[in-house]
Amino acid sequence: MYAYDEIDRTLVNERVSEFRDQVKRRLSGELTEDEFKILRLQNGVYLQLHAYMFRVAIPYGTLATNQMRALAHVARKYDRGYGHFTTRQNIQFNWIKLAELPDALEDLAKVGIHAMQTSGNNMRNVTSDQWAGVAPGEIEDPRIWSELIRQHTTLHPEFSFLPRKFKIAITASDHDRAAIKIHDIGLRLIKNEKGETGFEVLVGGGLGRTPFIAKTIKHFVHGRDILSYIEAILRVYNQYGRRDNIYKARIKILVHELGIEKFSREVEDEWQHIRNSSLQIDDEVIEDIRSRFTYPAYEKLPHMPDELRQAAADPDFEAWRKNSVAPHKVQGYSIVTISLKPTGGPPGDATAEQMDALADLADKYSFGEIRVGHEQNLALPHVAKRDLPALWKALDKLGLATPNVNLITxxxxxxxxxxxxxxxxxxxxxxxxxxxxxxxxxxxxxxxRLHINISGCINACGHHHVGHIGILGVEKNGEEVYQITIGGRADENAALGTLIGPGVKFDEVADVVEDIVEAYLALRERPEELFMDTVKRLGVEPFKERVYATR
Amino acid sequence: MTSPLEQKKIKIAGPSVVTANRTWDGIVVYRTAAKSWSADLSEAAIVRNSDEAKALLAEAVADDVGAIGPYIAPVQIGDDGKVLPGNLREQIRRTGVTIGQPAQV
Known part of the structure; x- marks a missing residue:
């Protein structure tokens, strides 16, 4: 966990007071909606169909148990008893009242949570691998750098009025769980030949109506230079990014229109002006941030404890363990993914009761730490293997042990x-x-392994472009119609899916997915050949034929 | 459903209402003939041509404190005179989500 200092606490508390005053002036009519809108957006408040929606940041997806309890409290006291975890390590509350928002923010501020920059044309929540700090083979904990960037970009005056929103994601593992290639800036933590920490920097990724996979702009930027390099990218974007057309305002359009070579030259020129400035990071700064992250006092535990050996006889436990439990960097421990995808449930939703109970379980079994992943699941990052059977039973009682992580549901x-x-x-x-x-x-x-991603419009919040099977809802003649893509992926080999044909009606979507799956099962060469391998080998044509042969 | 956020020209094909969200709590409201807002669709002022729609919308926009984001939405009038939402989007706004909410399931 990261411990905020007095500067952070003061900043968050002052922001609450400021927003309370803004809400008061809005409700009295002193501020018009036009004047207020940008202020509420900078505090994570949208207007949705039924009510205001309140988006709260969970920086790099790390939550302490007192923070999870505070989220449960907000869900219970100010909303309808549940929250929705998003693809960018945020949580959204769907039924919040504007008049009560300052109180909700004040309650969250007590545990260091806020909603700053979770919407608006600024730097959004810096996201990272939900297994950060515990994944075997990781270069180093990417949250240290995420926190550095979070501090630098929070309320940064130069980046508070960008042409459009801006998202950064960081990974430090070979397998990318942070979807860095679909971000405005993606950072892959690496070491150079001298063993120094730095980043491969990617730029211009994003989905929406014009999807692009990010391109590498620089193969290695030393850690001490990462802020100046990011700042150079943002300055070029701030200068040339389009403000006249919201659909062409993201950096991905600028990178595409200039070309990565020209864009990188512009960034390089800017960088040379600022790289040897106060933006160069001293080792002490990084070490100070590193020292504020605390890690558990792990015990020396056996690789295969008796409890786990005995539980292996239970097929239900084994089904859950196989899909939900991943190796940990420390022997005797595991990373446990908690599926928020129960049968028949809305993906990513958790009730206040589940949040509270999960906080209790994290205290008992995971050194008081919870993670949020971009797949809209949660994780307990430090579970002793001996505790897995007991944890599974407890999760099952809460409806949080659906054994479907990384599967079709x-x-x-x-x-x-x-x-x-x-x-x-x-x-x-x-x-x-x-x-x-x-x-x-x-x-x-x-x-x-088969990932389905669903978006209800071209803005692509459900990341349909990078679903192994992607489903995009559109409207045609007043009816809901769904376009199906195949072959997308969001990992280190990120790719955009291919549209397989005309859209299908609401009632037909599940049948179409079933057809695609049946085709895959018939076409795969062996059981180990994953859906994406079959698509890579054969292309989309066999699936297209199967789906449209009878439609 | 085409989002009313993309509603640029006022062109109506049938009976319509002006709807928005109440400022202090965000709930769905409808503009009434009494120049106020009601959460009850049956109390909404019905407009039947573009001029009426423009006038009602202008009046609603002017009430910036009461409700936000006003726009024109289609309705259907049943044989019994009952006013019903004119499309799925408005149906969902009136009656709520089409799924069970987790806390209620």
């Missing part, structure tokens, strides 16, 4: 037309139907 979905004012079609009911259709865990395991 582990669906990423945006709120869609059930909540969102931008949406054209519903997302959640499609996800719910798919989780029912593939509720048989033996079948889901037979299918293997």
């Amino acid at each position: 582990d669906i990423i979905a945006c709120p869609g037309l059930d909540y969102c004012s931008l949406a054209n079609a519903r997302s959640i009911p499609i996800a719910q139907e798919l989780t029912r259709r593939f509720a048989n865990h033996e079948l889901a395991n037979l299918i293997g």
Whole structure:
């Protein structure tokens, strides 16, 4: 966990007071909605279909248990008893009242949580690998650098009015769990030949109506120079990014239109002006941040404790363990992913009771730490293997032990037309139907790793472009229609999916997915060949033929 | 459903209302003939042509304190005179999400 200092606490508290005054002036009519809108957006407050939506940041996806309890408290006291974890390590509350928002923010500020820059045209929550600090083989904990960037970009005056929103993600593992290639800036932590820490810097990734995979702009930027290099990118973007057309305002459009070579030359020129300035990071600064992250006092534990050996006889436990439990960098410990994708449930939602209970379990089994991943699941990062059977039983009682992590029912979905004012079609009911259709865990395991992503409009909050199967809801003649793509992925080999044909109606989507899955099972050369391997080998044509042969 | 955020021209094809969200709590409201807001669709002022719609919208926009984001939304009038939302989006705004909310499931 990271311990905030007095500067952080003061800043967050002052922001609450400031927003309380702004809300008061808005409700009295002293501020018009036009004047207030930018202020509320900078504090994570949107207007959705039924109410205001309040988005709270969970920097680099790390939560302490008192913070999780505070989120539960907000869900219970100010909302309707639940929250929605998003693809950018935030949580959203869907039914918040503007008049009560300052109180909710004040309650969150007591545990160091805020909503600054979770919306608006500024630097958004810096996201990272939910396994940061515990993943085997990791270069080093990417949250140290995430925190450095968070501090530098929070309320940075030069980056508070960018042409459009700006998102940074950081990974430090070979396998990218932070989806860095679909971010405005993606950072991959690496070591150079001298063993020094630095970053491969990628730029211009993003989804929405014009999707692009990020391109490498520099193969190695030394850690001490990372702030100046990011700042150089942002300055070029701030200068040349389009403000006249919201659909062309993201940095991905600028990078695409200038070309990565010209864009990188512009950045390089800017960087040379600022790299040897106060933006150069002293080792002491990094060490100070590093010292504020505390790590558990791990015990020396056996690789295979008796408790785990005995529990292995239970097929239900084994089904959960196989999909939810991952290796930890310390022997005798595991990383446990907690599926927020129950059969028939909205992806990413958790009730206040589940949040509270999970906080208790994290205190008992995970040194008081919880993580949030971009796949809209949670994780307990430090679970002793001997405790896995007891944890599983406790999670099962809470409805949090669905053994479907990384399987076909582990669906990423945006709120869609059930909540969102931008949406054209519903997302959640499609996800719910798919989780029912593939509720048989033996079948889901037979299918293997398969990611479905659903968005309710072209803004692509459900990341449909990078789903192994992507589903995009659009509106046609007043009806919901869904376009299906195949072959997308969000990891280190990120790729955009290919549209397989005309859109299908709401009621047909699950049938189409079933057809695609049946085609895959028939076409794969062996059980170990994953869906994406089959698509890579054969292309989308066989799937297209299967889907449209009878439609 | 085409988002009303993209509503640029006022062109209506049938009976319509002006709807928005109440400022202090965000709930869905409808502009009434009495120049106020109501959470009850049956109390909404019905407009039937572009001029009426423009006038009602202008009046709603002027009430910036009461509600935010006003726009024109289609409705259907049943044989019994009952006013119903004119599309799925407005149906969801009136009756709530089409899914069970986790805290209630």
